[in-house]
Amino acid sequence: MNLFDLLQRTPVPVPWAEADKIPWHDPDFSRRMLREHLSQAHDAASRRTTIIEEHVEWIQREILHNRSSRVLDLGCGPGLYSSRLAQRGHTCVGIDFSPASIEYAREVAHAQQLACDYRLGDVRLAEYGASYELAMFIFGELNVFRPKDAQRILRKAHAALNEGGRLLLEVSTFADVQRQGHQRSTWYTLDQGLFSDRPHAVLFESFWDEAQAVAIERFYIIDAETAEVTPHSISTQAYTDEQYRTLVQAAGFSDITFYPSLIGQPDERQKDLIAIVASK
Numbered sequence: 001m002n003l004f005d006l007l008q009r010t011p012v013p014v015p016w017a018e019a020d021k022i023p024w025h026d027p028d029f030s031r032r033m034l035r036e037h038l039s040q041a042h043d044a045a046s047r048r049t050t051i052i053e054e055h056v057e058w059i060q061r062e063i064l065h066n067r068s069s070r071v072l073d074l075g076c077g078p079g080l081y082s083s084r085l086a087q088r089g090h091t092c093v094g095i096d097f098s099p100a101s102i103e104y105a106r107e108v109a110h111a112q113q114l115a116c117d118y119r120l121g122d123v124r125l126a127e128y129g130a131s132y133e134l135a136m137f138i139f140g141e142l143n144v145f146r147p148k149d150a151q152r153i154l155r156k157a158h159a160a161l162n163e164g165g166r167l168l169l170e171v172s173t174f175a176d177v178q179r180q181g182h183q184r185s186t187w188y189t190l191d192q193g194l195f196s197d198r199p200h201a202v203l204f205e206s207f208w209d210e211a212q213a214v215a216i217e218r219f220y221i222i223d224a225e226t227a228e229v230t231p232h233s234i235s236t237q238a239y240t241d242e243q244y245r246t247l248v249q250a251a252g253f254s255d256i257t258f259y260p261s262l263i264g265q266p267d268e269r270q271k272d273l274i275a276i277v278a279s280k
Contacts, residue, residue: 001229006220009231012207015214016146018233021097022219025122030100032194037078037101043270046080046139051269055262056084059136062264063166063277064090069133072160074123074153075141079105079116086114094118095126124149128160135161138170138262140273143177143236147247150237154251161280167253169244169276170262174213176272177238181208181215189224195232199224213238244276253278 010018023029036045043051059081060066068089073082076094078101086092086109094116096102102120109116119126124145128135135157142150157167185205195202203220219232239247241258248256259275261267 001220001231003222003227003229006203006229013216013218013233015209015212015216015235015237018218018231019235020146021144022232022234024097025099027099028197029195030098032197033098034078034100034104036194037080038104046077047270049080052080052084055138056081056088058263059085059134059168060088063134063168067133070131072128072132072135072157074128074135074137074157075139076105076118077101079108079118081136081138082116082118083108083112083114086116087112091115092117093129093132095121095123095128097122123153128156130160132161132165134166134168136168138168138275140170140172140236142169143172143238144234145237146235147237151247151250154248154253158252158280163280165280167248167276167278167280169248169278170273171239171244171276172236173272173274174238174240177213177215177236178208179272180217180236181206183217195219195221195230196223241274248276248278253280255279 024033033045040048071082071085071090071092073092073094076082076096077098079094082092082094083105092115094105099120102118105118109118145153183206187201187203189201191199201222205218207216209216215236217234221230245256256276256278259277261270261273262275
């Protein structure tokens with residue numbers, strides 16, 4: 001893509017038409033994203049360690065009831081949650097699209113001799129295995145999938161659980177996704193960043209598809225030396241609480257409970273995410 005192509009871009013994009021997701025599977029992007037996952041300066045890619053510890057304690061106490069369990073961690077990233085659950089005596093399987101994150105998670109599991117099996121794969125297509133007491137999919141990742149794919153993921157999670165097993169979702173509020181779709185267009189320059197190791201400019205714009213309740217974000221990365229333009233797009237589906245309930249019930253789950261956060265109570269640090277717990 002060049003600057004002329006940028007000028008000729010579709011004025012208003014269609015959800016998921018330009019990309020399913022930001023390219024987590026690209027080795028270079030994956031490596032840069034891992035750096036963000038591990039950063040203690042922000043909670044953008046993953047949370048800081050102190051927050052993760054609080055979440056894991058709540059999961060250990062309220063969801064797993066301090067019983068040794070088999071846990072499926074979908075979209076596990078670098079294993080920041082599953083490794084800590086394994087430290088508490090659980091056996092974990094993590095699946096993620098990012099090669100750098102999976103490599104890091106495997107290295108940690110090997111060094112600490114943790115009962116974790118990390119698998120590189122797309123959660124829409126990967127085999128999950130079976131006999132889990134908990135399947136978890138957190139940090140709003142379910143929202144970036146098309147509704148039909150979100151339904152497929154939940155049905156596969158249901159099939160992977162034992163009878164009585166629990167599903168733990170952390171999802172975005174409707175208001176937060178709507179806010180994403182109404183962000184102001186902007187641009188900025190970086191010597192290096194998430195999208196490139198080279199000096200570049202980032203042009204950003206967002207859109208709100210009212211009919212489908214989807215936010216679309218576009219990033220155009222302009223290389224400072226070559227002026228080559230690399231486009232990226234991410235679509236995020238908004239759901240009301242009732243739509244979340246319907247989505248989870250359609251996958252076969254019952255006993256659905258909503259929590260304001262992964263500590264079970266309102267958390268001002270990340271008030272745009274809620275937790276949902278359901279049973280098979």
